[in-house]
Amino acid sequence: MNRSRFSLSRLCFWLGIGFLYAPMVVLIVYSFNSSRLVTVWAGWSTKWYGELFRDEQIMNAVGRSLQVAFYSASTAVVLGMLASIVIVRFRRFRGRTLFSGMITAPLVMPDVIIGLSMLLLFVAMAQSIGWPPQRGLLTVWIAHTTFCVAYSTVVISSRLREMDQSLEEAALDLGATPVRAFFLVTLPIIAPSILSAWLLSFTLSLDDVVIASFVTGPGATTLPIEVFSSVKLGVTPKINALATIIIGVVSLVAFGSWYVSRRIDERNRAAARMAAEA
Amino acid sequence: MSEAPKVKRKLDLSRLPGGRRWVIGAPYLWLAVFFLLPFVIVAKISLATSALAIPPYSAMFEWAEETLNIRVTLSNYFWLLGDDLYIKAYWNSIKIAFNSTVFALIIGYPMAYAIAKAPSHLQTTWLLLVLLPSWTSFLIRVYAWMGLLSNNGLINQALMGIGLTSEPIQMLNTNFAVYIGIVYSYLPFMVLPLYANLVKHDDSLLEAASDLGARKWTSFFRITLPLSKNGIIAGSMLVFIPVVGEYVIPELLGGAETVMIGKVLWQEFFNNRDWPVASALAVLMIALLIVPIMLFHRYQNKETGV
Incomplete structure (x- = not known):
């Protein structure tokens, strides 16, 4: 085993990190370029941020996307939690294979297939039962919730599986009802994973362009669709400014949630230790 | 060695309100309707022909003059x-x-x-x-x-x-x-x-x-x-x-x-x-x-x- 500080794999790691971050750094630097030409440096300026915030079309799309992402993530986490309980705790029931297949398949299924199939479902449903009446944010919410359930389940179930079940058993032995035991013991323990699942679903929904393009309707353009149509025409500094804001917010939230979930973990572990000693 | 038989109590979620059926049913139904069913529809529409209509494809089942017409074509695949x-x-x-x-x-x-x-x-x-x-x-x-x-x-x-x-x-x-x-x-x-x-x-x-x-x-x-x-x-x-x-x-x-x-x-x-x-x-x-x-x-x- 190699324990030296400079090994080949470490060199590869840092090169890989450079590969992953260099384009983003360039993107951020050029968002402060005062020239309209993205390739010519003409001094520092924040005017593209001003232009971005004055762009009503983009700002409206941001609002819509945040709304859809919020609702999709919240629904997906609830369904994902139930699905995790089913997968981890109910070892045997009819249709289990199909169920676990429906959890894994959305993780890898190409977006164009999910988008197309969902749209055709909505069209067929509107034709036969008259619902959903029109395509828009509602249909985007359903579509996003569906693939986010899969991701939420993977995140939450891995935590639920690791969890020490004797804590639940202790609560039951002490006379708690199963419902109380679930809400007072199980839920707090899997809380960090629910938070990460929510954040993951939120970012996935905020990021999706292909599925939303298929299932959305008039007047419900989400941010990625807006960005995609402007990016297809070429590189503009306004998009660089938007990208910088997104990267900034994501980094903040990622480090924040990493910190919080570590704290919750530590607290839980300390509580468990105290309980064990007592 | 006389150890009192330990009663193992498992968190039995079937005693949750609505029971086991509800816990399984909610995510199962959602995925079946919004993930599985769409594939069936895709497969069905791949057997239709393109048409100038809304939605732009021919219907698979048509009921006319007391006859049920089922139209299925593999032409898209041959194409x-x-x-x-x-x-x-x-x-x-x-x-x-x-x-x-x-x-x-x-x-x-x-x-x-x-x-x-x-x-x-x-x-x-x-x-x-x-x-x-x-x-x-x-x-x-x-x-x-x-x-x-x-x-x-x-x-x-x-x-x-x-x-x-x-x-x-x-x-x-x-x-x-x-x-x-x-x-x-x-x-x-x-x-x-x-x-x-x-x-x-x-x-x-x-x-x-x-x-x-x-x-x-x-x-x-x-x-x-x-x-x-x-x-x-x-x-x-x-x-x-x-x-x-x-x-x-x-x-x-x-x-x-x-x-x-x-x-x-x-x-x-x-x-x-x-x-x-x-x-x-x-x-x-x-x-x-x-x-x-x-x-x-x-x-x-x-x-x-x-």
Whole structure:
């Protein structure tokens, strides 16, 4: 085993990190370029941020996307939690294979297939039962919730599986009802994973362009669709400014949630230790 | 030894309000209606013909003059299989997906290995460093390469600056750009399962090998690499399957030579408004991906007991 500080794999790691971050750094630097030409440096300026915030079309799309992402993530986490309980705790029931297949398949299924199939479902449903009446944010919410359930389940179930079940058993032995035991013991323990699942679903929904393009309707353009149509025409500094804001917010939230979930973990572990000693 | 029989009480969720049926039913129903049923409809519409109507395809069942007419046609499939363009698109997608998976594996494996071998207090932070880019917008990361690879982009400027080339090299709108974009976007999905696998390896095996005189590289190829088979399969499937149907990257970074099936499906649907042909393309794509998806599913089962 190699324990030296400079090994080949470490060199590869840092090169890989450079590969992953260099384009983003360039993107951020050029968002402060005062020239309209993205390739010519003409001094520092924040005017593209001003232009971005004055762009009503983009700002409206941001609002819509945040709304859809919020609702999709919240629904997906609830369904994902139930699905995790089913997968981890109910070892045997009819249709289990199909169920676990429906959890894994959305993780890898190409977006164009999910988008197309969902749209055709909505069209067929509107034709036969008259619902959903029109395509828009509602249909985007359903579509996003569906693939986010899969991701939420993977995140939450891995935590639920690791969890020490004797804590639940202790609560039951002490006379708690199963419902109380679930809400007072199980839920707090899997809380960090629910938070990460929510954040993951939120970012996935905020990021999706292909599925939303298929299932959305008039007047419900989400941010990625807006960005995609402007990016297809070429590189503009306004998009660089938007990208910088997104990267900034994501980094903040990622480090924040990493910190919080570590704290919750530590607290839980300390509580468990105290309980064990007592 | 007289030990009181311990009463094992399990958290029995069937006693939750609504019971077991409700806990299983809610996610099951949602996925069945919104994930499974759509595929049935896609398969059905792939057997219809395109029509000037809303929605733009012919109905499968028609009730007229006390006769039930069922119209099913395989013409879309014959059309797809008879046209070189589509065959080429499928072949190209598989080739590009396969090659980029190999590139991602070559770059990702040492990275995952480095994280797994790092001191344990550093591992989470390093992993976060790798995963962070994948949480920022996918679209924006592809967009970043548009600026870098264009003819007057930073890379060409640098190449000309150091005198390697006198005029810009065409990189944007080529397959090269598509490969860069794919490997760049999907690298974190390769690293994560590889790390999850490598971190569980028992170091004592390597110590035993080295005690028996094996060299570092020998023990890597004979112990670590075979043991990480599951991680390699999972990472590769996480890259290969979605890339086969990738649309955004070939659209933004690729050129006329980059014919990929996701792009063709998109054009059939949005530009030609031929829903039945788009559906048939989707059905054939699923047929192509069903084995890799099952492989991935089996890994998930093995690794996590899903």
